[in-house]
Amino acid sequence: MIDFAWLWAGLVWPVPLLYRWLRRAHTQPTQPLNMTHLPAVASATIKPSNSRWANAIGVLVWTLLVIALMRPQWLGEPIPAQNDAREMMIAVDLSGSMEIADMAIDGQQVDRLTMLKHVMNDFIERRVGDRLGLILFADTAYVQAPMTFDRATVQKMLDETVLRLIGERTAIGDAIALTAKRFAERPQTNKILILVTDGQNTAGNVSPAQALELAKYYGVKIYTIGVGAEEIVVDGFFGQRRVNPSRDLDENMLRQLAEETGGEYFRARSTEELERIYTELDTYEPVQGDNQLRRPQTALYHWPLALAWLFLALAFIHATVRTWRQHG
Structure with a gap:
């Protein structure tokens, strides 16, 4: 849509008409009217015999000049402002235990990493206006x-991750240290780390x-998420038995990491619980871009x-040609 930055400037448009009316009120009817509101080059070349045409050009040129003074501008569609105030790093565990199929999506059993990708993609999609990063x-x-502000790239990178890409064990300390190092390069940001794991620190x-x-x-706030069911049924030599697939999860360590940095520890025993956690994270760390829209x-x-200069040029050319013909 078209908008005017200085709409009030349109109030000057009737000034020449008022000036003309005042001059008529204080001069003799036989006295010719000078087009003082036109530039000198135009008024000098327009004769009284052609005053009607000159007046039309004068009104048109003056109108165009007033419109230009009002600073017309085209406003594009509102888009979220890219705000550097919030940066969020997501750290994902790729250790061997993430292949345990103790999660479900739409009733189908899947491993922990597949479930994590499914839920986290929705979370990433909602972070409009935030700068996101991914650590494995x-x-x-x-x-x-x-x-990066490119959420689609982060989603693609997450979808392409595979288990055992960088080993079997779990280097939680290295992931946090690498995040702190990255954030140290940008000291003026709101630094958030979301760390998702199903085990304890065994490497790094x-x-x-x-x-x-x-x-x-470095002022990094850590939200830790412990992933994994607390009980599953497995088949054994003596029949079925119930086991805890998350027995290696170090909840005390994850809770300490969160509490001492101002974050919070969450326990995700199912897909639904992880979805609720990410929804809760949206309330803890609201998206910066939601209420900050800008229009190009x-x-x-x-x-x-x-156009005003074009019409003035045409008026000057017309008057010049007319003068040559009259003296030719």
Whole structure:
């Protein structure tokens, strides 16, 4: 849509008409009217015999100049503002235990990583306006997707992850330390880490305690999520028996990481619980872009200004040609 930045400037449009009316009221009827509201070059070349045509050109040129003064602009569709105030790193466990099929999607049994991808893609899609990154960890940790506003790329990188890509064990400390290092390069941001794991720290060069001190030093808030069912039925030599597939989950360590950095620990025993956790995270860390929309603006004032100069040029050419013919 078209908008005017200085709409009030349109109030100057009737000024020449008022001036003309005042001059008529204080001059003799036989005295010719000078088009003082036109530029000098135009008024000098327009004769009284052609005053009606000159007046029409004058009104048109003046109208175009007033429109240009009102600063017309084209407003595009509202888009979310990209706000650098919030950056969120997602750290995903790719250790061997993530292949345990103790989760379900629409009634079908799936492994933990498949369920995590399913739920987290919806969460990523909702983070409009946030800068997101993705870290994968097992025997070590590495950045799969650097901080970006391109949520589709982060989703694709997550979907392409496979188990045992970087080993069997779990380097939770390395994942947190790598996140802190990345955030250290951007000190003015709101730093959030969402760490999802189903085990305990069994690998890496940095212990969880050391990583915690780094996170606190750089102001990283950690939300930890422990994934895995608490009970499943398995077939054995003596028949079926119930086991706890999450017996290796170090909840105390995950809870400490969250509480000491101002975050929170969540327990996801099912797909539905993980979905509720991510919905709750949306309330804890609301999307920055939700209430910050901007409309792209394209200035249009040069178009009426160019037309005004074009009509003045045509008036000058017409008057010049007319003068040559009269003296030819």
